[in-house]
Amino acid sequence: MNAPAPLPPSPYSSALGKSNVESHTLAVIVDNEPGVLARVVGLFSGRGYNIESLTVAEVAHGEHLSRITIVTSGPPEAIEQIGHQLERIVPIHKVTDLTLTGRAIERELAMIKVRGKGDERSEALRLAEAFHAKLIDATTESFVFELTGKPNKIDDFVELMRPLGLVEIARTGVAAITRGPMAM
Amino acid sequence: MSKRQMTGAEMVVEALKDQGVDVVFGYPGGAVLPIYDAIFQQNHVRHVLVRQEGGAAHAAEGYARSTGKVGVLLVTSGPGATNAVTGLTDALLDSIPLVCFTGQVPTHLIGSDAFQECDTVGITRHCTKHNYLVRSIEDLPRILHEAFYVASHGRPGPVVIDLPKDIQFATGWYEKPEITAHKTYKPRLKGDAASILQAVEMMAKAKRPVFYTGGGIINSGPLASKLIRDFVALTDFPITSTLMGLGAYPASGKNWLGMLGMHGTYEANHTMHDCDLMICVGARFDDRITGRLDAFSPHSKKIHIDIDPSSINKNVRVDLPIVGDCAHVLQDMMEVWKERSLKTDKAALTEWWKQIEIWRGRKSLAYRPSKTNIKPQYAIQRLYELTRDKDCYITTEVGQHQMWAAQYYHFEEPNRWMTSGGLGTMGYGLPAAIGTQMAHPDALVIDIAGDASILMNIQEMSTAKQYRSNVKIFILNNQYMGMVRQWQELLHGGRYAESYTESLPDFVKLAEAYGAKGIRCSDPNDLDRAIKEMIETPGVVVFDCIIEAEENCFPMIPSGKAHNDMILAELGDDGGLEIGSIIDEKGKMLV
Numbered sequence: 001m002n003a004p005a006p007l008p009p010s011p012y013s014s015a016l017g018k019s020n021v022e023s024h025t026l027a028v029i030v031d032n033e034p035g036v037l038a039r040v041v042g043l044f045s046g047r048g049y050n051i052e053s054l055t056v057a058e059v060a061h062g063e064h065l066s067r068i069t070i071v072t073s074g075p076p077e078a079i080e081q082i083g084h085q086l087e088r089i090v091p092i093h094k095v096t097d098l099t100l101t102g103r104a105i106e107r108e109l110a111m112i113k114v115r116g117k118g119d120e121r122s123e124a125l126r127l128a129e130a131f132h133a134k135l136i137d138a139t140t141e142s143f144v145f146e147l148t149g150k151p152n153k154i155d156d157f158v159e160l161m162r163p164l165g166l167v168e169i170a171r172t173g174v175a176a177i178t179r180g181p182m183a184m
Numbered sequence: 185m186s187k188r189q190m191t192g193a194e195m196v197v198e199a200l201k202d203q204g205v206d207v208v209f210g211y212p213g214g215a216v217l218p219i220y221d222a223i224f225q226q227n228h229v230r231h232v233l234v235r236q237e238g239g240a241a242h243a244a245e246g247y248a249r250s251t252g253k254v255g256v257l258l259v260t261s262g263p264g265a266t267n268a269v270t271g272l273t274d275a276l277l278d279s280i281p282l283v284c285f286t287g288q289v290p291t292h293l294i295g296s297d298a299f300q301e302c303d304t305v306g307i308t309r310h311c312t313k314h315n316y317l318v319r320s321i322e323d324l325p326r327i328l329h330e331a332f333y334v335a336s337h338g339r340p341g342p343v344v345i346d347l348p349k350d351i352q353f354a355t356g357w358y359e360k361p362e363i364t365a366h367k368t369y370k371p372r373l374k375g376d377a378a379s380i381l382q383a384v385e386m387m388a389k390a391k392r393p394v395f396y397t398g399g400g401i402i403n404s405g406p407l408a409s410k411l412i413r414d415f416v417a418l419t420d421f422p423i424t425s426t427l428m429g430l431g432a433y434p435a436s437g438k439n440w441l442g443m444l445g446m447h448g449t450y451e452a453n454h455t456m457h458d459c460d461l462m463i464c465v466g467a468r469f470d471d472r473i474t475g476r477l478d479a480f481s482p483h484s485k486k487i488h489i490d491i492d493p494s495s496i497n498k499n500v501r502v503d504l505p506i507v508g509d510c511a512h513v514l515q516d517m518m519e520v521w522k523e524r525s526l527k528t529d530k531a532a533l534t535e536w537w538k539q540i541e542i543w544r545g546r547k548s549l550a551y552r553p554s555k556t557n558i559k560p561q562y563a564i565q566r567l568y569e570l571t572r573d574k575d576c577y578i579t580t581e582v583g584q585h586q587m588w589a590a591q592y593y594h595f596e597e598p599n600r601w602m603t604s605g606g607l608g609t610m611g612y613g614l615p616a617a618i619g620t621q622m623a624h625p626d627a628l629v630i631d632i633a634g635d636a637s638i639l640m641n642i643q644e645m646s647t648a649k650q651y652r653s654n655v656k657i658f659i660l661n662n663q664y665m666g667m668v669r670q671w672q673e674l675l676h677g678g679r680y681a682e683s684y685t686e687s688l689p690d691f692v693k694l695a696e697a698y699g700a701k702g703i704r705c706s707d708p709n710d711l712d713r714a715i716k717e718m719i720e721t722p723g724v725v726v727f728d729c730i731i732e733a734e735e736n737c738f739p740m741i742p743s744g745k746a747h748n749d750m751i752l753a754e755l756g757d758d759g760g761l762e763i764g765s766i767i768d769e770k771g772k773m774l775v
Binding site: 012031034035038039042046077080081084085087088090091092093 | 305306313314317334366367368492493498499501
């Protein structure tokens with residue numbers, strides 16, 4: 001007799017998976033046609049997968065191709081399933097797990113509105129400079145900063161702004177690309 | 185073929201002709217009238233008028249499943265489309281190729297909550313393989329043919345084309361496009377050569393192997409069925425199949441173990457549990473098959489051949505996945521097997537078969553016969569014996585009768601068995617039988633039904649009559665929703681909440697009301713004569729077979745249990761074991 005195999009991990013019913021959650025960034029090239037985003041989002045809600053961040057924009061106007069970047073989380077077997085389920089959607093050209101290909105660059109843009117006077121106002125400006133945030137709007141009682149970076153850098157900046165009069169945040173979600181000369 | 189100018193509605197009919205479609209199942213309404221007008225003015229495509237759009241979908245499924253061709257339905261907007269949703273979902277879960285045309289309100293009214301408007305592409309996005317809303321007449325010819333391509337290539341499935349009424353009236357240029365590939369949808373047919381080599385080497389080394397086959401073999405086409413038969417003959421491995429795959433390997437074949445899974449045979453499930461190599465061909469490790477996942481075939485290496493990469497590692501992690509079409513992969517595997525002159529481990533196989541014979545010896549399909557009441561198992565056995573030499577197609581509804589049909593009716597050929605496996609749709613069988621009969625006008629088509637299921641689409645009796653169908657409806661009548669009652673006995677202390685049907689119609693008179701023949705039989709000694717009468721009577725016949733009411737469907741793997749935890753009929757009947765105590769609290773949560 002062979003030794004008993006370990007529990008077979010299933011992305012749907014494995015108890016193993018629950019403790020084993022990873023965050024992955026998927027890049028998806030789709031035909032930019034009506035309903036394609038609904039197909040992708042519907043797949044995630046219908047099969048119980050998480051979406052942590054999602055960005056979409058047309059990247060090739062001539063061919064009407066859009067690139068969707070999805071940050072999702074789950075056990076590795078669920079992430080593998082997500083990739084295959086996405087590939088079943090007819091207008092999807094390509095799905096790449098950028099976390100698996102390694103060393104992908106992830107960036108997010110945020111616009112952050114801060115309201116304040118006196119010391120708090122100058123402290124906000126100083127910190128913005130330290131973070132290389134761009135000042136894109138100013139009034140006598142407010143600033144709007146534009147900050148680009150990894151999501152956790154933006155998180156850090158937002159936390160620093162909170163006691164200094166943080167009013168509003170707009171974030172784009174993550175866009176990602178692989179390093180080196182090759183396309184995904 | 186040169187370009188010709190025509191209306192959108194005419195393009196639909198033209199594309200049907202070009203696709204070789206001979207019959208369309210449908211129901212007219214305001215938003216599809218132009219297409220109906222185009223159908224009226226030609227003689228190539230026949231239209232079958234159903235009595236509810238759900239019937240059209242199942243009829244198209246029966247047609248598709250029994251021919252291997254794409255089934256086509258045509259329904260109107262709004263309620264026409266929503267009534268078809270169950271059938272589309274059914275086809276998605278069982279991988280049946282369908283193209284469904286839905287009418288839609290004119291483009292400029294979309295989104296205005298117009299009369300009989302619904303968001304058809306939104307609603308059907310989740311229950312189709314793909315869908316289209318046609319926004320311009322220029323796109324229509326391409327979409328029409330692309331839909332057939334997507335429905336029938338790769339893992340088959342339903343495709344919806346939503347056609348606004350103004351597009352149907354609009355004029356454009358039609359030309360049959362030569363689609364040989366799709367821009368983005370490129371299913372892989374050939375399996376990876378290195379994996380195929382590895383697979384056959386694993387097979388040659390296996391001591392306790394089993395073929396676990398499914399509906400993918402049927403979908404792949406007759407060649408896949410032939411190849412699996414050849415491969416079994418070549419290796420002498422045992423073979424079992426899911427509900428959807430019955431007929432791929434003949435039930436009379438000596439290596440046949442019977443169906444596996446929740447109501448599968450003792451030998452099939454134990455072989456699966458104790459095997460050291462499982463070769464899964466075109467099946468998907470569904471929960472009806474695996475039982476308790478962490479106890480599923482714990483000692484085996486698993487090879488999984490499937491055309492859909494998302495089926496692999498979905499429910500059960502496998503050791504060797506091969507993505508490809510069953511027929512292509514089986515052919516390549518056999519070629520490599522022969523090239524390398526591989527041999528099976530004969531001594532180990534002999535031992536394995538000895539063990540399987542012991543399991544077979546348990547005779548898990550045995551039941552206690554009765555001289556006074558018709559046992560449902562006996563009814564199916566007699567139906568099988570009296571129809572086996574005929575050109576026969578079987579459809580079913582969903583429930584106990586479906587499982588008894590799968591257990592006691594034996595299939596020798598693929599495409600002879602039409603049943604709702606994945607979705608479990610009551611009401612599937614009668615329209616599916618009508619669709620099957622349309623494809624095979626001279627065949628004997630029998631819907632094995634239950635008294636509850638048959639009422640879900642009973643209106644299609646009228647369709648069967650109108651098209652002079654010879655469909656036979658064999659109702660196992662126990663006055664219960666039998667499977668619901670069985671589960672209430674198992675899980676809910678025998679409290680039969682709403683599973684007894686108080687006011688069933690008189691099925692004989694019901695048949696007569698539809699202009700059909702009704703036969704009732706409640707005496708086992710009269711059963712053969714009555715079944716022969718049913719077979720010999722031309723036209724639609726309803727056979728009301730009054731069976732023992734509280735018979736349970738065994739063997740059974742209770743929810744949350746493993747393959748080697750089956751309950752057999754003796755247990756249930758003798759009361760030696762309290763049947764209500766078999767399923768534990770965790771199992772009760774499962775379906």
